[in-house]
Amino acid sequence: MMNCKQATRLLSDAQERPLSLKEKMALSVHTTLCSACRHFGKQMGVIRHLSRQFAQGEPTEPPANPPKDEPK
Numbered sequence: 681m682m683n684c685k686q687a688t689r690l691l692s693d694a695q696e697r698p699l700s701l702k703e704k705m706a707l708s709v710h711t712t713l714c715s716a717c718r719h720f721g722k723q724m725g726v727i728r729h730l731s732r733q734f735a736q737g738e739p740t741e742p743p744a745n746p747p748k749d750e751p752k
């Protein structure tokens with residue numbers, strides 16, 4: 681079984697890249713047995729949720745040139 685260092689590393693990595701099935705399985709086994717890493721993973725999820733909300737709250741760029749009738 682992976683240790684806590686490896687588990688937290690994977691939890692961080694999961695924010696930046698999709699984990700492989702093997703990594704997800706190993707992480708899930710670890711977090712089932714380890715409440716510390718389960719808690720850490722939960723916090724990472726909250727951070728991801730908040731940053732996503734922040735990203736959605738960003739004002740979007742207005743279209744530079746709205747399509748109009750082309751001059752002839």
Ligand SMILES: [Zn+2]
Pocket residue numbers: 683684685687710714715716717718
């Ligand atoms: Zn752990």
